[in-house]
Amino acid sequence: MQKRQIIIRLAAELAMLSPSKQRKIGCVVVDRGINQIAAMSFNGIAKGEPHHRCHSDVDKPTDEVHAEVNALIKPFVGTGWVMVLTGKPCLRCGRTIVNHGGIGTLVYDDQCEGVSDEGITVLLDAGIMCLTREEWLTS
Numbered sequence: 001m002q003k004r005q006i007i008i009r010l011a012a013e014l015a016m017l018s019p020s021k022q023r024k025i026g027c028v029v030v031d032r033g034i035n036q037i038a039a040m041s042f043n044g045i046a047k048g049e050p051h052h053r054c055h056s057d058v059d060k061p062t063d064e065v066h067a068e069v070n071a072l073i074k075p076f077v078g079t080g081w082v083m084v085l086t087g088k089p090c091l092r093c094g095r096t097i098v099n100h101g102g103i104g105t106l107v108y109d110d111q112c113e114g115v116s117d118e119g120i121t122v123l124l125d126a127g128i129m130c131l132t133r134e135e136w137l138t139s
Contacts, residue, residue, distance in 0.1 A: 003034040004137050007084050008107075010040070015086045018042040020064055023114075025087040027067035029103070032080055041070035068093040072100045080104035084136075088112040094119030098126040105129040107136040 007028050014026030020043055029039040043064050068089055084107040089097060097103050106123055110132040120130050131139065 002137070007034060008086075008133055008137070011084050011086045014040055014042045015067075016042075017044075018067075019044050022064075023087065025067040025085060027071040027086075028084045029071050029074075029076065029081050030084065032082060032104070034082075038076035038081055039071040039074035041067050041074070043067040043070070066090065066093050069096055072096060072102075076102065078102060082107060084133075085109065088115045088117075089119035089123070090115055091118040091122060094122035098122060098128065103128060105131065105136075107131050107133055109133055 007030055011026040011028045014028065015024040016026075018024040018026070023043070025043045027039070027041045028037060030037050043066050046065060066089075067085065067087070068083065071083065079102050081102050082105045083097065083103045086109055088108045088110065089106065097106065106120075106128055108120070108130065123130050
């Protein structure tokens with residue numbers, strides 16, 4: 001199995017750890033050659049908070065910590081990292097990724113419902129390459 005497929009599968013497995021009832025998102029940050037994993041995460045609540053804080057009302061925005069943010073708070077340095085998501089970044093996460101400065105490529109699920117393209121637009125405007133999973137697997 002190709003390394004890229006394994007990373008996408010790993011992100012999907014991490015998403016299953018999320019206590020969220022609204023949307024489960026997994027995230028893996030790897031180097032360009034996929035020889036090193038810098039961070040792995042999923043969306044959820046803050047450390048020490050009870051899992052029931054992840055509400056199930058899909059009509060309200062979530063107050064969970066997003067998978068992208070959970071990955072970016074891990075201690076890794078350098079630039080050009082590849083972030084692989086099982087979803088699509090919201091506007092706030094797009095801005096956070098840009099401000100981190102270490103991500104050079106974002107791989108995302110373009111079939112993610114209920115999330116606008118604003119996060120992708122912010123990333124593209126900042127010069128971060130954004131690829132769908134299919135584009136990444138075939139590039």
